[in-house]
Amino acid sequence: MALKPKPTAAELAILQILWRRGPSTVRDIHAEWDEGNPVGYTTVLKLLQIMTDKGLVERDERTRAHVYK
Numbered sequence: 001m002a003l004k005p006k007p008t009a010a011e012l013a014i015l016q017i018l019w020r021r022g023p024s025t026v027r028d029i030h031a032e033w034d035e036g037n038p039v040g041y042t043t044v045l046k047l048l049q050i051m052t053d054k055g056l057v058e059r060d061e062r063t064r065a066h067v068y069k
Contacts (some may be wrong), residue, residue, distance in 0.1 A: 023069040
């Protein structure tokens with residue numbers, strides 16, 4: 001069984017938001033992260049796409065706004 005890569009600092013910040021909020025959309029994650037440290041919406045989206053590829057998060061594509069957990 002392959003080990004998942006360690007998250008970067010930015011990925012860890014997203015994981016902490018998900019652990020606190022539970023399953024969330026990119027918009028939800030961006031809004032919470034942006035409160036303390038301004039970051040672009042597309043940056044959050046790209047990080048979540050990378051994290052999905054790494055196996056750090058899962059994406060639910062059943063709704064128009066994808067939900068990450």
